[in-house]
Amino acid sequence: MRLFIAIVPDDEATGRIAELRDEVRNESLRGSFVPSSNIHMTLEFLGECTREEMMKASSVLDSLSFSPFTVTLDRTGAFRHKDGDVIFIGAEHSPDLMNLHNQLERRLRENGFRLERRKYTPHVTLARRAVSTYMTGQIEKISFRVCSVCLMLSERTESGMVYSVLYEVEGCARNET
16 A cells, blocks of 8 residues: 655645646646645655554654644745656745654654655645646745644545545644743
8 A cells, every 4th residue: 555644734725725726727738636635745755555564654653742833835836857847835944844754754764664865845736747837936825734644545546546544643732822
């Protein structure tokens, strides 16, 4: 089974992200556009995993320590590829998000997971393999609270990729002043 660990924005933020995705679609010659039901921010991609590895990943999520925090998306961008670009919405720098990612990465490695070595760039993908005239840059900010982290299953179906939550952990709430 193909797994990844992600943050899923709330419904309001997902709706606003989907509106931006539709703008990109309207200005594109082609591409694979992320369905609203699949909108997420990946923290770590695990790839093909056994049931045992899935259970280990769930245990790693249980070991995380974080309080709810806010993520703000503030710009669109593109990762350039010869077969079409990945168009995304990027996040403002967030020490809380980076701390969560670093903690997760360290604990996964300690549990034997082999992870990508590239620098973590927090983003929400809008389109893959896109050929587009969409102009990337600053956008009206989209903010959402991160209250949980999800272990996600990625399945290829006749109608495209379907992502589903296998396991979810809540951040431990602290008194906020």
